[in-house]
Amino acid sequence: MEYAEILKKLTKLKDNLQDLTEEEAYTFWEHFLNNGLSDIKKSAFLTAMRIKGETPEELLGIIKATKKFMKFPEEKKKALDLGLNYDGKNRTIYILPSAVWMASEFGIEFTNHYALKVPTKEGVTFYEVMKKLGFPGKVSFVSQREYAPKLYALMPLRRELGFRSLINTIEKLLNPFRAKRVVVSIFHKPYFEKTEVLLKLLGYENYTIIKGVEGGIEPLPDRPTFLKRACGEIEKIEPKELGLELPKEISTEDVLGSSVEINRAIIEGRERGAFFNWAVYTASVLLYAYGVVESVEEGIKRLMAHFLQ
Numbered sequence: 001m002e003y004a005e006i007l008k009k010l011t012k013l014k015d016n017l018q019d020l021t022e023e024e025a026y027t028f029w030e031h032f033l034n035n036g037l038s039d040i041k042k043s044a045f046l047t048a049m050r051i052k053g054e055t056p057e058e059l060l061g062i063i064k065a066t067k068k069f070m071k072f073p074e075e076k077k078k079a080l081d082l083g084l085n086y087d088g089k090n091r092t093i094y095i096l097p098s099a100v101w102m103a104s105e106f107g108i109e110f111t112n113h114y115a116l117k118v119p120t121k122e123g124v125t126f127y128e129v130m131k132k133l134g135f136p137g138k139v140s141f142v143s144q145r146e147y148a149p150k151l152y153a154l155m156p157l158r159r160e161l162g163f164r165s166l167i168n169t170i171e172k173l174l175n176p177f178r179a180k181r182v183v184v185s186i187f188h189k190p191y192f193e194k195t196e197v198l199l200k201l202l203g204y205e206n207y208t209i210i211k212g213v214e215g216g217i218e219p220l221p222d223r224p225t226f227l228k229r230a231c232g233e234i235e236k237i238e239p240k241e242l243g244l245e246l247p248k249e250i251s252t253e254d255v256l257g258s259s260v261e262i263n264r265a266i267i268e269g270r271e272r273g274a275f276f277n278w279a280v281y282t283a284s285v286l287l288y289a290y291g292v293v294e295s296v297e298e299g300i301k302r303l304m305a306h307f308l309q
Contacts, residue, residue, distance in 0.1 A: 017048070017051070017052045019052070019055050019057070019058065020055075020057075020058050020061070021057065021061070022057045022058070022060050022061040022064075023061065024061070025057070025058040025059075025060075025061030025062050025065075026061035026062070026064055026065045027061075027065075028045070029061065029062040029065035029066065030065040030068065032045065032065075033065065033066065033069055033150040033151065034069075034150075039157060042154075042157060043157065043160075043161060046161060046165045046166065046167070047161070049165070049166050050163060050164075050165055050166070054166050054169065055194075056194055056197040056198040056201055057201070058166075059166065059169060059170055059173075059198050060198060060201045060202065062166065062170055063170050063173060063174065063202065066148060066150075066151055066170065066174060067174065069148065069149075069150045069151075070147055070148050070174065070176060071146065071147050071148075071149075072147065072176055072177075072178065073140070073142045073146075073147060073176055073177060074140075074177070075177060075178045076109060076111050076140055076177040076178070076179055077178060077179060077180050078109060078179075078180070079108075079109040079110055079111045079140065079177060079179040079181070080108055080109070080110050080111070080179065080181045080182070080183060080286065080289065080290050081110075081111045081112070081175050081177060081179040081181065081182040081183070082096075082100075082110055082111065082112045082126070082139075082183060082217065083172040083173055083175075083182050083183060083184035083185060083217075084112065084114070084125075084126055084172060084185055084216060084217065085121075085168065085172060085185055085187075085214075085215055085216065086114060086115050086118040086125070086144070086168065086171050086172060087118040087119060087120060087121035087122060087123055087164075087168065088118070088121055088122075088123030088124045088125040088126070088128075088255075089121070089123045089124055089213075089214050089216070089255050090121050090122075090123035090124065090214075090255060091214065091251055091252070091255070092213050092214050092250045092251055092252065092255070093250045093251075093252050093255065093258050093259050093262060093275075094124075094126060094129050094218070094255070094259040094263070095218055095250075095259075095262070095263070095275065095278050095279050095282050096126055096129075096216070096217070096218055096282060097126070097129050097130050097133055097136060097137070097259070097263040097267075098136075098262075098263045098266040098267060098276075098279035098282075098283075099218070099279050099280075099282035099283040099285075099286055100130075100136070100137040100138075100139055100283075100286070101136040101137040101267055102137075102279060102280065102283035102303055102306075102307065103137070103283045103286040103287055103290075104136075104137035104138040104139075105306060106287060106292055106302075106306075107292075108138070108286065108287070108290050108292065109138040109139075109140070110137065110138060110139040110140070111139070111140045111141075111142075111175075111176075111177040111179050112126060112127065112139060112140075112141050113141070113142050113143070113144060113147060113171075113172075113174065113175075113176050113177075114126065114127040114141065114143060114144065115143060115144035115145065115152060115155070115171075116128070116143075117155075118155070118158075118168075119155075119158045119159045119161075119162065119164075120162065120163060120164050120168075122159075123255065124255040124256045124259070127141055127143075128256060129256060129259045129260060129263065132256065132260045133260060133263055133264060133267070136263075136267055140177060142176055142177070144171065147174075147176040148171075148174065148176070151167070151171065154167065172184065172185070173198070173199075173202065175202075180204070180205065180206060181204075181206040181207070181289070181290060181291075182199070182204055182206075182207050182208075183207070183208045183209075183210060183217050183286065183289045184199070184207065184208070184209050184210070184217075185209075185210055185211070185212060185215055185216045185217045186209055186210070186211050186215065187211070187215035188211070189211055189226060189234075192209055192211075192226070192228050192234055195209050196209060196228065199230075204230070205230065206230055206290075206291065207229070207230050208227060208228070208229050208230070208285075208288070208289035209227065209228045210225065210226070210227045210228075210285070210289075211225065211226045211227070212225055213250065217282075217285070218278075218282050219237060219239070219281055219282060219285055220239070221239055221246035221247050221248075221250060221274075221278050221281070222239065222246070222248065223239070224236050224237060224238050224239070225237045225239070225285075227285070227289075229288075229289070237296055239281070242281065242296070242297065242300060244277040244278075244280070244281060244300070245273070245274050245277055246274055246277055246278050246281065247274040247275055247278055248274075250278075262275050263279075266279050272308070280300055280303045280304060280307070281296070281300065283299070283303055284296045284297075284298075284299025284300045284302075284303055285299070287299040287302070287303075
């Protein structure tokens, strides 16, 4: 099918929009990344897909086409890939650095891929906080500029469009280190099912999907966090049932500065209060996602015994 014919399926009246097959999505996206389309047609495609809503099969085709142009770093098959939103945070503290540092004590290695100033938030990334802290824990990083230059080249267009597109979804699932385990963040509860279908199509046997702080993987300290492990049911974790005093306020106007200050205090042993407990809670979720423990509660007990002995 010609590229124009594929685009026509997405430019009909809204009630008549048609889904693409995996092959059509692959073919079109390959052409897209190879600069075979004008910026107008690229914008039309991303806008139409945003309005229609992407299917797991379409996203699979797009991910496969993207991987064709990727430069893969050294494999980290035993690691847990942190599938974080690339646009980062702009209003809440990161506790993930301390949690990763804690979980690394239990033998878990992590991977993360990122880019800076990604729309729509253009927020602070996990990588930036870890860099300021001196990279505590066992984490391997690679930038999108390095591993997927053709995808990174779309950043000016993404900023010009100004809305979350399918790229925001697929980039956190590209897994350049080829890890066998992944923990993925979502913004909205209805995305559990679609994300799980896509993860299965991508061949993951071990995955965890979390709806956490700012659509990230850190559990919410003040209300329930929902997560779903491979082939399991959606679990609801009530923080008030964990027996931990957790922070009542995690908002900040200085995400980078506040995150560095709090995480450094935890790592250096100067903070053993509510934020330390939140780090333990987050680390227990990581241990649970990897399969080190059978429940978040078990993870909390083991972490407390290790760090407060």
